Amino acid sequence: MQGEPLSAISVDVEDYFQTESFARDVRRDDWPTFPSRVVDNTRRVLDIFARHEVRGTFFVLGWVAERFPDLVREIRDAGHELGCHSYWHRLIYSLTPEEFEADTRRAKAAIEAAAGTTIACYRAPTFSITKRSMWALDVLARCGFTRDSSIFPIYHDHYGIVGSPVRPYAIECASATLTEFPMSTFRALRYDFPVGGGGYLRMLPLWFNKFGMHKILDSGRPAMVYLHPWEIDPGQPRIRTRLKSRIRHYTNLAGFQRNLEALLRSFRFGTMSDVIATMPPLSRFAPAGTDGLVPAGAGATTLPA
């Protein structure tokens, strides 16, 4: 493993009742009535990372940071990078730019107040920066973020920009430039498969995830693995909801930690910023409204395969 290229590992720090799968069944006003498990579960993630001597990027929900500021400090003190996962975990394309900016500023302030440091990295709830919400990139730049990891280059019913770049790239926004670290996909049989995180690491076989990670690294780019603290908590209270959401949230909670630790043993990981620091100069793109991303300025390259 020594000398192998570095990939990023990230944690979206939210509670089990705050996911998009339950958004239609759990009102945000009712969040305080659920027994919270985010502190204990995040501590377990910190223990796992410590055992494997891995540092990652923790995107914290502003709502969680406000209620559990000590947890934010524990993450910081363990040497990890802090980022923002919004305040209310709402789909960005369901918001107006003004609502999104207010949510983002509130979350950033809560996390920074808890941590006592500024943060530079953002992950959208449910990867909801899509062609319907390209304006969000400029809002993030205006709010002081310089790195984002929210765009999934696949088709999915909730997220994704099909055909967007698969390796980290620069996005020239009106007010500043963001570095985008896209979620991981690999190409096989003329399809782009998502790999190495969340439901994909939980529900698809481990060999498939490892195969995809090797394909990504062999093509000379880093992977972005992601997880949620509730994914290593098979004992979490069950929420009554429709079948599709039950499948997405509850499948193989018992096996997730095993799959995660297998990846931690097999690949080298660091924070999102650690990995970006190792990258050669990035291709540059610009948001183009509902057309998505287009090559930007002089020296721009064509959209990568």
Ligand SMILES: [Zn+2]
């Ligand atoms: Zn989330």
